[in-house]
Amino acid sequence: MKKTMMATWSESEESSEEENEKEVANMCFMTIDELDKVNSNFSDENMHDVFEELYEDFGKLSLKNISLKKKIQQLEKELGEVKEKFSIVEISKTHLEKENEILRKKNEWLTSSLSIFSFRKKSFELILAKPKMCF
Template identity: 85%
Template sequence: MKKAMMATWSESEESSEEENEKEVENMCFIAIDELDEVNSNLSDEEIHDVFEELYEDFEKLNLKIISLKKKIQQLEKELREVGEKFSKVEISKTQLEKENEILRKENEWLTSSLSIFSCG
């Protein structure tokens, strides 16, 4: 029963993916048709101006991408530093837990020795 449900589910996913691809294709065709209509109504100078605007937008986005990549590198460096500090804290924590256990046992031994001494 479970395998049948999984097969049905995967088939429905595949069909929805196919539908999405067809939908995207249709949108592309519509966009191309609209672009052809716009291009036929524009002069060469207007097309050149639109191209220049698009290129300026491209340049701005490219600069933003470069700055975001630098930010990512900086954040990755900070993440590594924090990871190293965390490792050091974990090591210290382990050492303190061991020391605490030793002191707890020593305290129990001293308490029992004191009670024996008091009773004796």
């Protein structure tokens, strides 16, 4: 079996503009005796061995592909579970933030109330400590 290849190039070394406009393409035909190269590199037995090795590699890769597909499915399932748990945590976080804000406001109110009570207690004690005046 012979294969023919064709290569082309243009002559760009011409000096005048007129000659540049009339570029001529030259062709070169090369023939390669492909069969001789194949026969010199591999025998039928070698080709059979290479084919068997490729077939074994294909089998191994197919099994690995199946295993990786199962692993992907498992990881996608785990990802879904993690996303669901994350959603629950986000809802809990929002709820806790609201509860925290309510408790903070309640703490401020109680602190303010205690301050007022403390001030009134001191005022009451001062009133009690003053001598009674008779009218």
